[in-house]
Amino acid sequence: MTGRVVIVGNGMAGARLAGELHAREGDRKVTVLGAEPHRAYNRILLSTLLAGRIDEPDVELTEAAGHGIDLRTGVPVTAIDRSAREVHTDGERIGYDHLVLATGARAVVPPLPGLDPANLPERVVPFRTLDDCRRILAAADGARSALVLGGGLLGLEAARGLASRGLTTTVVHPREHLMERQLDPAAGAVLAGTLAGFGVTVQLAVPATGVAADADGVRLDLADGRTLHADLLVLSCGVRPDTALAQAAGLTVRRGVVVDDRLRTDDRSISAIGDCAEHDGVLSGLVAPAWAQARVLADVLTGTDPLARYRPQPVVTRLKAAGIDLASMGDPVSGGPGEELTFTDPARGTYARLRIRDERLIGAILLGDNPAVGTVIQLFDRGHPVPADRRALLLGRALGTAGATPAASPALMPDAATVCQCNTVSKGALVRSWRSGARTVDAVVAATRAGTGCGGCRDAVGGIVDWLSQAESVEVTR
Template identity: 40%
Template sequence: MTTHKERIVIIGAGMAGGRIVEEILKRDDKRFEISIVGAEPCATYDRIQLSPVLAGEKTFDQIVTHSQAWYDSNGVKTHFGYWVQSIETAGKFLTLHDGQTLHYDKLILAMGSDPIRLPLPGADLQGVVAFRDLMDVDLMTQAANKGGEAVVIGGGLLGLEAAYGLAKRGMTSTVIHLVDVLMERQLDEAAGRLLEKALLDRGVISVLNAQSESIVGETHVEGLKLKDGRIIPASLLVMAVGIRPHVEPAKSSGLVVERGIVVDDQMRTSNPDIFAIGECAQHRGQCYGLVAPIWEMCRTLADVLTEKNIDSAYAGSQMATRLKVSGVDLFSAGQFGGGEGCEDIVFRDPSRGVYKRIVIKDDQLVGTVLFGEASDGGWYFDMIKTGANVADIRDTLIFGQAVTHALAGQDPSDAVAAWPDDTEVCGCNGVSKGQVVEAICGGADSLDKVRGCTKASASCGSCTGLVESLLKVTLGDAFKAQTGPKPMCTCTEHGHQHVRAAIMEQNIKTLPDVMQALKWTTPDGCSSCRPALNYYLLCAWPRDYKDDPRSRFVNERNHANIQKDGTYSVVPRMWGGLTSAKELRAIADVVDKFKVPMVKVTGGQRLDLFGVKKQDLPAVWADLNAAGMVSGHAYAKALRTVKTCVGSQWCRFGTQDSTGLGVKLEQATWGSYMPHKFKMAVSGCPRNCAEATIKDFGVICVDSGYELHVGGNAGIHLRGTDLLTKVATESEFDRMVDGVRPALP
């Protein structure tokens, strides 16, 4: 007796369609005969990655999620390049546009949404496009290759990504937005202003409070006329003003449709054999346009169809937003509009372009907006979703995960390890901590392997740090001992030497160009690779490259060293360990004025001011600068100190003027950007009171001249220096320093 498989037909081969096939096959790959219909003539790709494709940061092949070969190997019948003409619910079949019919036992509608096109005069001109699918990207890319002006109507997420992509392609790019704040649904006014400036720095002009009246041109678009009479020139016009659920042919087949196709908690429509998922579905009055809710819907529906969990139910989703514009770090989640009972905590540093806002209600985090430093977005979002009580960490919450855990005496990795297995690690793909750990224990011993097994960290990349922490915690020393060239970070497969060589060989002179040329997996990079790339570019092109302050470490940006309680230490430079009454008075005045609780003499012959509040740092440095003092770079990968003894000027054993030589050496090299902290010393005689033989570079003065030593270390692993050379006179020493100095960035 032959058993007929149940027939499932899926309308829509986009992200929801591809994912539901995958989820069904995971649970039961024998029971169903699956067919999928898609209007686009290609297999399934990650639509949210179209923005990096437009910007030239990724290729189409890199964003394919389910290829034709994948469908074939899993026995799925595909009908790509076809669209559905009608659905006959009584006979359980659908008709394609070419007359073919497909019969089903269960029908899944994953039809996505359609871009809204404003009914402006001239909207049918050539050169007017939407930004929704691969064909749109192809049209925009072709237009960008000719140069000219691009106008994007809509200052939301998609519009800004389109405008940035076109600017990166070389077009003059202008965004027209109806209200006075960009991305007003996701950002408050302060973050919106910072975003506006960041986009302008990247070639995107924002025209706010502007209403479009008509599109100007004969047969091809030539410009956009605004209500106030202005005409913005345009050879390409992109409408990115929103989407609406695609509900035909569901509506004409008699299904209940409001804004979207109405479904229950098991994604069932008004017909018990027809289901809807993704952007076309309306659940509890809500239509979702982001990927994380789609994945949750797919998991629920797969549980129901395969009967792996017949009680599975979708309860709605919390949503987070991350902008895909290279170099712009932005994250928004939850309720940030405030209201009764809400408390705002805001951190703002306009000079660095950093803005953080968290909203707390009833001791729970309910919303956040992060701009400039958004690496903690996933951490905040998890607290929003779980409703965690934040009363105990309220005072440090705004400073992020690392500071909060450090002040509590915890390692952030340990905190991740303590999470329950059902904690969501990857919001884009709905991957839990337990699934990641299971994959690691099953042999996925690298980030790429975890991505391949679970899709965690495969979309926006914001959870990469969490996945890597789980790798470290789960594998321990085995993770550290992985063989092969070690990549710079999780954003790339290339090691440091390869990247440095490529920068020189390919004449690459900007951060975005490095990431594009070497195919970075995360368009913006991360806190590991950005400082390194900034350093390599500065070394390679010291005259051409402009230092990127945002790619510096936080201590370097603040010109101070953060301490365990969230305050900072400040170390003014004292050349060769020398100071004066004027400098000491200035330091004392700062200590009194800003109530600095502790001043300590350092091993590098300087004074360290501990307990300075972050908000006082600019004023502290202003007062010290006024007295002629500059930063001692006690926090940076740079020259720290040049330690000296008094030498022949005072000491009866001194052979040379070690103090004067140390001052000269420090003044010649301070401010140099190093690959690591760098310390020097000059001792006036072989007794070596300045400890020159455990420094990175040391000078020992002797009767016959100067011994130059390199390679020492006084840290965890003590190492004495190696003698480099010996010179007879101070002028010879000066020539050597002058020869090295031009190579220092």
Template identity: 55%
Template structure:
């Protein structure tokens, strides 16, 4: 039996254990030990913005229940801290005990990065009173605790997670100001035009923005001072300025590390017995920080570790960024930093800032290579499908921007219908047949129903049949 030890019981570590047990449900092939430093069961980090928004309870975002480990033959050890990896003896040190491994998986995740604003940290290097990172379930509890209606809150960081937190807090009635050092929001995923429309949309939901400025000083009980000399009042400062991969253990053990723990397509580190997945891993230059790559990596690694597919490879993940914020529909994907006059690409752009809509589409060889879609939910969904499935885009580009085929014309008047148009579906009766029946003397609704059976099924076409009869009557030359 192979002994797999997973360091980290977050979204990546928990998923790996699940994926291994899906392939080896009775623990016939692989023994799994999971080491978690938090005291409670794993939870779904993606849903923390819903907890902040108050739509989900902390209990509702747990990934596993209390007896998950027992039911799935997993040796789960919570609350201990892994101090060292001994690669020669193949053991990890957890506080005072040693846990031997045949394969070790580092799923240590990432920690919040705190910008160098004076006063955010106290003398011990911990966050100062009134300052909370937005990373863990405990963080959420601290945020929610302070976020009563009317509370002024500053969010440091106008990236994806910062905006999700800001939206949730605004929904709770807090007075939210987002401070972002770049000139437009979500600059990694959006161009300036989209960033402006997004800011306007969020502003309409009660969120203020200070863009292109840095917070220089935090004064507890007062707020933030900015480098343009202005001031943001805040009883609570939520830090969401990015994360850093948790690489300390790996580094200490002499494993190659860059911004994350370096892994190949087999998710192996520089020591082939040690693997890394999720936010702590760096694969072909990418440290993702997103759940989908972590889950895909967990599936590949489970294939390999259980022998279900020993040659499985992780080939990278196509990322689609989707803001999870009520009443805001934003999707961004692929490479969008291309101008409309690009020679190599076909670029479409639609801007309707007054209605909060912005769409930019980059196509190459008829396939979507990049897109930003804001305020157009149907289009966001449809374009994501084309992108994910590698499908050629419809030639009707306008329909594409609308997200679906153009709706049928509004009900045409009877005169405009072609004779072949089917009026009664239930009985396949065309306008032509109705006209013939009318001319043959069936000039009332009941007579025409008797002759053609139109309207005798579901009855849904009754109005249309009446319309045609009225139209025929009206177009009849008046007899003297």
């Protein structure tokens, strides 16, 4: 298509779409309107920033900046005029031929006495945005203790980050075990023990009933009558898709903005991607689906692939907390036909659970040191048959993707094996980028985008680069 594409939202989905559009030839103008005053940044790495392992420049995304994109930060969109095909900002009306909503999601502030979402106390901070991260770091400076309300993925990452800064940290979670969407009770118990080793205390099955905060600290009241005190309270109680613009414009909204397989809303000149979009009744909430949607929509809008359709892929969830190795995928907890294998070693912080049906892996939890985690992810991601010796996966004897040969060396990894789940980058793509001249890890990352999502595959990318370097050195000396 030609004409003007306007993207509302400069987060991970909006910035990626702008980059994808720029990479495809065509006569079009792309305008990106971001409500936040910053350049686009990698929200997944905020917990690493909170832990002090990286600095702010390390979370920046550069996809849409300086590449012929009309990027405007600090410009919130206030309304959509569908009949005029315009979006309104505080001082301008901007016309579009096609509008893309990439408005993301907002942190949920629980309806507790003492919490006003529009006016939170200084020592009470949600954990969602870069500004939130800055506020937490400011409050943590000089603090001795912190409370985290919510024992999901992000809450645990925040708790681990605060503990690594020396704060006595307590997680309060209303459910019976941690990360109940991804883990079973046994895995949750092992994870709680691992966190305790890092100075994070966990309070389970106890809802909060109220909050009081002043200049001296924060008090969290619990349903069992206890009160907890700390210098800082971090809220990690989930997110809610930001659908206000779409709803006001009369688009179909359920939990998110409803889109079809081509990411179109019921207005064919408006699409939605990322955390705000609901496809086939599902909200993604993760970076890999958002970036896949950006690729599909770019193909559709530019005519690169008019038949492109978004097809959700199985998702692997990784906990990004220093010293904790956790991967959860598929449906590892519900019953039904098939095999189920488990192994638990709480003293070593190790837990594994595999669910197999028709010789295929349909779900898995791997917590702690398990050398076969990469193989398990490959089996799940590609739908390959599992090895006859199930113990090899359960207990950590690493196998090749087909379950027949050792996979300790990248030389034995199939070219089709996915190394970067977030960007769907294969080993073959990494090798091709190397042969095209990308001779360092940073150069390979820049060429392929591997490692720019959650960062969990960075070591694997480095291993492949080292292997290629050594192989080239051997060839030169022969």
